[in-house]
Amino acid sequence: MAQTILTPFEVDQLVGDYEAGSGVRELASKYGIHRATVFAHLQRREVPRRRPGLNDQEQAEAVRLSRQGMSMRSIGRRMDVDRKAVRGALVDAGVIADVELEAV
Known part of the structure; x- marks a missing residue:
């Protein structure tokens, strides 16, 4: 190349x-x-890196797709972001809880 x-x-x-x-x-x-x-x-160029994630409009779209039953992975692929970014947007929107699992 x-x-x-x-x-x-x-x-x-x-x-x-x-x-x-x-x-x-x-x-x-x-x-x-x-x-x-x-x-x-x-x-x-000392440009500050943006926090990966979705803007407000993208977050609303992710919430809509999630409520229609689409998985976080599928939403991420559709929106060209990581599944973790989708999860963060859904947590921020209150669609899913931000629960950390404890080791049993």
């Missing part, structure tokens, strides 16, 4: 896209680079 080197202008665009809400996977695809390279560019 050929290595893609971004110009400083392209890195500026990548940072702007990230700050505007684009996801790391989306940016990796758009700029033809690996996700780790996206993170490296952001780190070098």
Whole structure:
């Protein structure tokens, strides 16, 4: 695989896209680079990383899909996020309890 080197202008665009809400996977695809390279560019520019998760609109959609019986894994695949992000959104919305299981 050929290595893609971004110009400083392209890195500026990548940072702007990230700050505007684009996801790391989306940016990796758009700029033809690996996700780790996206993170490296952001780190070098001292851009604070967003907490992974869903915004309010996405959270509402996850709640709707959950109430229709869709699994967290399926919701995550559909919304291109980790199952844990879906679970966190459902806990935040009060749809499921945040219960830690105790070892018996």
